[in-house]
Amino acid sequence: MKARYRYRFYPTDQQGQSLAQLFGCVRVAWNDALAFCKQSVSVAGERTRSTKLPGYNKLSAMLTQAKKTDERKWMSDVSSVPLQQSLRHLDVAYKNFFNSRNGKRKGGKVGVPRFKKKTNSQSAEFTKAGFSVKDGGVYLAKIGAIKPIWSRELPSEPSSVTVIKDCANRYFLSFVVEVEPIHIDAKNQSIGIDLGLKTFAFMSNGETAKSPNYSPLDRRLRRKQRQLARQVKGSNRWEITRIQIAKLHNQITDTRKDFLHKLSTKIVNDNQVIILEDLNVSGMVKNRRLSRVISLQGWREFRNLCEAKSEKLNRDFRTVNRWEPTSQVCSECGFKWGKVDLSIRSILCLNCDTEHDRDGNAAKNIEQVGMGNRHDSKRTQRNCKTISVAESVEASRITAPSGR
Template identity: 70%
Template sequence: MKARYKYRFYPTDQQQRSLAQLFGCVRVVWNDALALCKESKTKPKSAQLQKLVITQAKLTEERKWLSEVSNIPLQQSVADLDIAFKNFFASCKGKRKGSKVGYPKFKKRTNSQSARFRIGGFSFKGDGVYIAKIGIVKPIWSRKLPSEPSSVTVIKDCASRYFLSFVVEVEPILTKADNPSIGIDLGIKTFAVMSNGEKAESPSYKELDRKLRKLQRKLARQPKDTKRREITRIKIAKLHNRIADTRQDFLHKLSTKIVSENQAIVLEDLNVSGMVKNRKLSRAISQQGWREFRRLCEAKSEKFGRDFRTIDRWEPTSQVCSSCGFNWGKLDLNVRSVQCLSCQTEHDRDENAAANINKVGMGYRHDSKWAQRQDKTISVAPVDEASRITARLRR
């Protein structure tokens, strides 16, 4: 299986100028190729686009500076555009799973910049990496590469940070976990509640979010194409990076812990794109990173030989008693504790949902207590016993 290993590096002033020129050339080639695709009735092939926007463009006075950078990332830019069109067409025809892929867009200089090099465009020189027509850059090797990389991508994010991203081939690590399975219920106030009783609290983004809102209001008041607006834009980008890095660190640590300790991981297939349409909760839901957590658990389960499962989003995990299977119906979000009318067991709402997720994911297994009980589960509560829902708390 393939994996990405990302390292930060600090280029010299000369290397920064060379990288800025490289990113500009890659961006211009992408935009020129996309403009040709929009003008033509049928999309030209990748080889034809490379001939028009690279080979023939270097002979013109307007684009002769394309020859000052390596030709490899320019060719990769056209190849990436071809892949973007294939994904768009496959999404339109319904052949591609997941959310809809939009039409390729023009690149801006204020967005994140990148340039990809294949084998031949980079090589290792001691503890540094030589990049064609850029020189030797020295990344911070936080961990060793497991194998020889097939490509490297030079990235400059919106906050002017530089990274090297290597694509390498890794072998699965088959180990045995202590616990057979675990169900995870994801939430906003408490990020994850596990079926074994453990809870994972999400980092607080309130302070960073407050600073971000203040800077965004300041940016809206400033005139365009001014130095002060550019300074504010970079401050906003740095705050976004701090929030993203905090969330990514938390998700990586939590997913690694869960995958290393459990043989089977069961999650609920949440409709995140539909949930963020709620304008009162959309910001809080987006900051949690539920989809990213699921992706990390799935990838690490494949790496460590674990069994990753998801259950249907319509399963009534919050409406069923995890002990006896009695269905008490839909509950309001402010109800955090429930006492079952059948077995008299009092449940925490999230812990009960996590236990049901684990049982449904592992094949509708109910615990052995129900086989030992003499009473039977009733489908409707008695008239004189309308409800035993307790502990109404604000969420």
């Protein structure tokens, strides 16, 4: 399986200028090709009602001809590998868009490719022909040797490397490598996890994990965003505030990633079967009162991390249907008490007199349903049984009402 290894580096002034030129050329190559595609689609739509796009070969030939003109001859000063890769990415982006629109692609809807901006995150991808790793450094074509901070060793020879500059002017190298699955004996057979807001994860074994407090950073972020809205766009103060906002976003993202990585690693290492509830996060964030808090938690990112690490460690990752009434059923006796308001955090079962924590009970039900110990809670919790033939004492209950 493939994995990405990311390292930060600090370029010299000369390398910073060369990288800025490279990012600009990649951005121009993408925007020129995208404009040509949009023009081709509009012309074809008017004449033949067809959405056929120029493929990678035609875009590559167009880029080669553009380098020979006076307007784009400066694009020859950088390596051609990242420029060709940007055209390949555009071709894949259009294919994903049309496949998503036609229903041939699973997952959420994919939007049409958009033009790249100078103020957004910049990236350039090098294949094997454009880079090499040797003597503790990474040599990039027409850039030079870059020395990243090797926080861990690469497990295998990388097939490609992407140079990234984020909105806060931080530089990273992202390698694509092949990783072999690892077998580590698990301590526990299974675990069910219920995700929440105040307590990020409540597990079926009784353990809890509280998410970091993002409130101080979030308040500073909202204040800076209001300040940015009052400033003149493109001015020096506007640019300074924009970078400050990007740094605050990075602090929140890095704090969340650190927490989610540590929690997911611990859970996957200790349990053979990991069971989560399939939450409708995209629908939940439409609640204007909770959308910001839910977005800060990173539920979907946590699920993706658990799924990827489960594949790496030969674990079994499962999800429970989002319509399963995990909060409406007693995990001890199976008695169904129905919907309960979110403000009620402790529930006393009237059937077995067991007092449950709301999230802990839901986590146990998630584990039971995921392991197959409880199949369909809506039907198994009935007090009566269905019979094929009515008994003699029940005859009056199935006849027509008397007196009418």
